[in-house]
Amino acid sequence: MWWVGCHGGAGVSTLARLVGFGLDFGKGWPTLTPAMPATQVVLVCRTSAAGTWAATGAIEQWRRRSGMSASMTLLGVVAVAASPRRPPRIATERLQLLRGWAPQIWRVGWVDALLAADDPRDVGAPPDIEALRTTIWQRARMNLDGKR
Template sequence: MLSDPFNPWLSRPTTPPATEAAPIADVPKTFGPVAPQRGIPAPDRVDQLPIYNRNTTAALWWVGAHGGAGESTLAALLPGSQAAGHSWPHTASASPAPTVLVARSDARGLRAAQAAMRQWAAGLVPSVEVLGLVVMADAPGRLPRALRNLMQVVSGGVPRTWSVPWVDAWRVGEPPALSSSPREAQRLVNELTAILGAAGTLN
């Protein structure tokens, strides 16, 4: 005699609830040059970032265009990435190291980013692949028009540009955490994860 499949006294296998996969960000489009170009004048040597050998590997390097840019803060938000300080990384890998420039949104920071981009665009840093630029707010509130215009000019020299607003908690020394970061920072990490995943450089 067959067992009643609906008999409450008989144990039945349970089906685990279906789980949805976490959404994966699309690889963002590029809006600027993705490789060095001929005819780009190099910045003066005093304005160039040094190139240092790195004995460690990283899925991504954050390069601060100047002191206080915020590269260490961003490195804490993306596991597997490292802050390179204010220098270009040169690793033992045969492939260029994925790199993102970081600068503050004041005039000094944007001009430092522009000099670093010209150094890369002139072909002086073959050890890196510049994925884009992150502009970190230097103060709360909206940028003045002059700085917005300068930022637009600077953004034209890199493949992509992201902006991260002012975060009071980071200023007073609270450890950066992606879960409590502004949505712009979360979008940055999601898009970089997509870029690195598509390139096969993020495990």
């Protein structure tokens, strides 16, 4: 499974470390090769106007399958809080719109302690990350079992 950022600073590296599985692919859709014919992707964005706009573009690319293999499965989008405050209305509205396009939308809250950590694993996974880990792992396994 690959974590793919919809934009820079989405939190892909931090999420991949906290969840403990999957590969941080950075920004942009993975290119599949014959040696790796299929993969599962989770998109990551910030819950901001710019972040949700970038997620909208990434979802549109996936819906059109622009330059990507049909064997690529999108598990969903993780929207990471951009601040400890309530997200702007435009971001909330865009996430609501994305619910109709993406297989799943997950939201992850703000964690102040991560700002001071060299490695996010030193902080430990908060409850919403633990729930995300379980849900994505189950969804990934379900997709793999269904393709066998």
